[in-house]
Amino acid sequence: MEMESLLKCMNCGHTTSILQERLFRCPKCSGLYDVQHNIPKRTPQNWMELFDSRPHSAQEPSGVWRFKEWIMPFLPKEDIVTLGEGIVPIVPIGANLKLWLGKPCDAWLIMEGKSPTNSFKDFGMTVLVSVAKAAGIKTLVCASTGDTSASLAAYTGKAGIKCAVILPSGKITPEQILQAKILGATVITLPGSFDDCMQVLQNLVSDYGAYPGNSLNPARIEGHQSTVFLTAQFFGWKFPDWFVNPVGNGSDCSSIGKALRLMKSIGFKAESRILGSQSEAANPLFTSWQKSGGIKTTREKWETFYNPTHVGETIATAMRIGNPVSYLKVIREIIASNGGMTQVSDQEAREAVLACALDGHFVCPQSGVALAGLKRALNDRIIKPRERVVVVSTADGLKFTKPFQHCSEENIINAPDCHTKTIAEILNL
Numbered sequence: 001m002e003m004e005s006l007l008k009c010m011n012c013g014h015t016t017s018i019l020q021e022r023l024f025r026c027p028k029c030s031g032l033y034d035v036q037h038n039i040p041k042r043t044p045q046n047w048m049e050l051f052d053s054r055p056h057s058a059q060e061p062s063g064v065w066r067f068k069e070w071i072m073p074f075l076p077k078e079d080i081v082t083l084g085e086g087i088v089p090i091v092p093i094g095a096n097l098k099l100w101l102g103k104p105c106d107a108w109l110i111m112e113g114k115s116p117t118n119s120f121k122d123f124g125m126t127v128l129v130s131v132a133k134a135a136g137i138k139t140l141v142c143a144s145t146g147d148t149s150a151s152l153a154a155y156t157g158k159a160g161i162k163c164a165v166i167l168p169s170g171k172i173t174p175e176q177i178l179q180a181k182i183l184g185a186t187v188i189t190l191p192g193s194f195d196d197c198m199q200v201l202q203n204l205v206s207d208y209g210a211y212p213g214n215s216l217n218p219a220r221i222e223g224h225q226s227t228v229f230l231t232a233q234f235f236g237w238k239f240p241d242w243f244v245n246p247v248g249n250g251s252d253c254s255s256i257g258k259a260l261r262l263m264k265s266i267g268f269k270a271e272s273r274i275l276g277s278q279s280e281a282a283n284p285l286f287t288s289w290q291k292s293g294g295i296k297t298t299r300e301k302w303e304t305f306y307n308p309t310h311v312g313e314t315i316a317t318a319m320r321i322g323n324p325v326s327y328l329k330v331i332r333e334i335i336a337s338n339g340g341m342t343q344v345s346d347q348e349a350r351e352a353v354l355a356c357a358l359d360g361h362f363v364c365p366q367s368g369v370a371l372a373g374l375k376r377a378l379n380d381r382i383i384k385p386r387e388r389v390v391v392v393s394t395a396d397g398l399k400f401t402k403p404f405q406h407c408s409e410e411n412i413i414n415a416p417d418c419h420t421k422t423i424a425e426i427l428n429l
Contacts (some may be wrong), residue, residue: 004074007033007218010328023206024216032328033218034258045304049235051229056087064126064226070262072220074246077128079134080244085122086226088114090390094359097371100351103378108240109119109356110231113396115365117179120252121151123227124220129155131219132211135328138162140325141204142213143197145248145318146176147395152213153183156300163213166190166197171317175399176260193311195323198249215251216325224255228263231390232270233303239272241387245275246366246394247285247341248319250326256392257333274339275383276330277373279319279349285330286343295382296328299335303328315346315403316365318395340382348372349405363398370394 007024011031024033042050043100054060054201063072063086093107094149101107107286112278129152132140139162142152148173149165156163165180169189180187190197204210215221232239239260245422246251263270284307289297292305308323327359334341354373356363363371370391376385397404415422 003038003107004038005035005072007018008036010034010332018131018219022209022211024212024218025206032216032326035218035222037070038182039069039073039266040170042266044237047266051233062122062126064223067226067229070229071225072131075130075134080126081120081128081129081133082126083113083116083154083158085126086230088112088230089241090231091361092358094361096251096358097352097355100355101375101378103375104385105374105378105383106386107374108390109361109363109387109393110227110390111361111363111393112227113367113393113399117147117150117154117183118396118399119147119151120224120227120392121147122154124223124251124255125151125155125213126216127223128213128217128220129159129161132161133159137211138212139164140168140213141201141210142212143167143194143201144172144180145194145320146172146399147318148214149185150179150183151175151188153180153185156213157184160408163187166200168194168197171320173317173400173402175401178400185420194321195308195311198323198325198392215231215249215254221255221258221329224251225259225262227252227392228256228259228270228272232263232268237268239268239270240390242273242275242339242383242389243392244275244277244370244377244389245392246316246319246369246373247278247330248282248324249364250285250324252392252394254326254329254333257337258331260333260337272337274334275339275373275377276284276334276339276341277370277376278343279314279316279369280343280345281314281316282320282322283343284309284322285324285327286341289334290395295340297335299331302331302335306331314365315400316349316369317400318364318366319369337420340377342373342376342380342382344369344372344376348375353397353404354407357397361393363393364395364400365396365403366389366395367393
């Protein structure tokens, strides 16, 4: 086995074994961990040639593990738990969405909802569960707003590991609960918010030795980095000017920034900026960013102004989080990339989803928040016209149908009979 990757505290630098760690908080300062790898030295050209030699095939079924040397280089192949994740479309936005945005820009969607459990969580869960398998873990537990629970259930099922998920009662879509149950998880609902569920999970980890399936466990962040790797490879190893993503618990934003810093450190011109977008109903990172100076803020000032917020109702149910566990990592990565934050209303998010649907892509409300955030950033001139933007579409809209049920009920023509002539007349043929 290659030298094991380490966990390193993002605050004080304390290191520990990724296979032995169970608390996932630094014992010296309670800080969050980053994963630190012993990555072989190669030129950018050598790396490009290596990864380009691994197209999607029977030998390389995963778009995440294609980049194993950057994601978890020490892990033995027999411990890898994959469901074929990371083979997702990257597509230009369509005419209807362009019209809705109202400003010219070279915008693309990476459709991570086309993953095995229909969300971006699979990019990270394949790595987390693989590391858990290598560490001999028998049970994993997560708190979830829905997508994490389905993903954890799927990958633990494949690995033969027990799974329990803790969900806020009445706050998860029926489709997401069905996914977790049918994939074999023990489902526990709490009469509270996701933040309450997350607190219970952290107590289970610290006091009872539970092994976490959330991004508190930084192995998940490693897999999510493949968003950047896949995008760069798709564009011939060129980088977009911006990555735009919704910010809930913060794993996606954290991983995009970590991947950009990694690629820059080994010689790539990874100068992309990160725009995080939050719902007005759950906006602790946007509020503190704005109060601390907005686009001119510093990491230190932003951290000083940060406070958890009360969470309201929103169609973007997966973002109903008032105290993201990875908020310090989000702050670090947005500042490091010279990026920014925005917030949007439910109405804006809904409009974005409907415009995108007319172009053939039914994305989730969280993706709608990101798309509406792009529109806000264009209007505020944070993002300049014709800059290349990649928006992370985090889940499939079919997991979040309730806000759009009216679309299936309106404008339906009930034919009075079954005659072809009648239908022809309705169609003006």
